Amino acid sequence: MIERGPRPVAPFSHAVEADGWVFVTGQMPTDPDAPDAPLPEGIVAQTRRVMDNLAIVLGGIGLSLENITMARIYLTALERDYAEMNATYQSYFEPGKLPARTTIGVTGLAVGALVEIDLIARR
Incomplete structure (x- = not known):
């Protein structure tokens, strides 16, 4: 568990490492400093919060977004939110990297979120 990390919404670790591979649990758009606050409104704000939470974890x-090798994104409104989520997500990475x-489009996510992202990173 990461001390400053978001409060888990279920029984899990923020991340687990095995042989240099790091598996990060799906993060929600909750505010680590105010876990009971309402979620940000809209896909852009929620995607930013999720990406910021992943960066915290x-x-x-001792890793950063540059260590990510694979991400899985779950959207409750795939058709509506895909383009805006893509633009926001892409802004967190260097072009071409x-x-x-x-x-994946899903029918629902915990805490009523529009987006959740989990990932695999390499130390």
Whole structure:
């Protein structure tokens, strides 16, 4: 568990490392400093919060977004939110240095989120 990390919404670790591979649990758009606050409104704000939470978790174990090798993104409104989520997500990476990725449309996410992202990183 990462001390400054977001409060888990279920029983899990923020990240688990095995042989230099780091598996980061899906992060929600909750505010680590105010976990009971309402979620940000809209896909852009929620994607930013999720990416910032992932950066907090990775930073807590001495890594950064540059260490990501694979991301999985879950969207509750895939058709509506895909383009805006893509633009926001992409802004967190250097051009041409994107991790592998899968995006999946789902019927619902914990805490009523619009987006959740989990990932694999390499130390």
